[in-house]
Amino acid sequence: LNGNSLDEVLKKEALSDEDIVFLLGLTEPEDCKKLQEAAYKKTTELMGNKVYYRGLIEVSNVCTVDCRYCGIRKDNHGVHRYTLSKEEILEAAMFAAENGYGSICLQAGERNDPKFVSFISDCLREIHRKTVSESLPNSLGITLSLGDQTKEVYEEWAEASGNRQNLRYLARFESSNQELFDFLHNVLHKKSKQLEHRLQCLQWLKECGYQVGTGVMIGIPGQKLEDLCSDIRLYQKLEADMIGMGPYLMSEGGDLKSLGQTENKKLFQLSLNMIAVTRLVMGNINIAAATAMQVLDPQGRETAISYGANVVMPNLTPLQYREGYQLYDKKPGLKDDPETFGLKLEERIQSKGREVGWNLSGSSRKWLNR
């Protein structure tokens, strides 16, 4: 396809699979720029000029599953395991609320034991009580990213949050290619992830009223552009309210070192293209500029914003625990101090012509319009 047809594809209302694969595969700088401009325009038209902060609190790196790509998988015995106390979680959440972050995200390794489930419920109740009693915006959005659970647990957490209007859950399905998914999750093992079950969980979350976010890893060796196109089709089928996705990066503590990693520059552009095409196809949803983008380029997150992302997740985990939460190698921001990071990031966001949505929870417009 030549330059003319790129312009034509970008003008289309609905993209075919062939168009999607074509756009994902763009590498020439002037072509990529056209894709970027189209996605950026669509983003600001549909979502406005604001970029929303989600303060990320990495609650615990204890994990009961063994996803092969992940640095905190169960069988990596090289990590020191931690779980924040309720007080530490509360403090981070209050920092977010008091500093105008419209929302927080509680993320942890996957655990299903009743003690953990009720610990999270306690934290949610307490966050709700405190934000209300201190008259802080009780519209503080809360995203949970705590893996596969039963529907009853999702229901319990929704209830405990006291705020179903601003409740979200993030669970990436990682890859819609069944074979690749099974390979990544060691599917022959007893306690391994099943794609079907992850999709069932996303369905339950919808039924419990959560705004549902999902996503994939991009550029996994062996993954094809057609696979990424199928991933986008699955986003559509699931009617996702938000998407968080980033490049696949190698992890020393993982079990996939022999697989290697896609070359940085190529991986970066592919990830940007994936964000842009997801924006063009999905319209008015939230799309996160993943921290992993920053590993590939010092301006990774800002560039992701210029390609259609409208959410960033500054890390609010107490600094002494950060080293324990390295899902992939060279994770940036291990020393980003919450006191200054949000403001420094604001300057960089403003330099791209955008503004931070201070004190706004930034619900998915797709969800609000339902």
Ligand code: 5AD
């Ligand atoms: N590279 C990139 N992303 C990773 N994640 C886990 N390990 C890696 C890795 N090695 C992502 C997964 C998971 C999210 C919490 O982190 O997509 O859903």
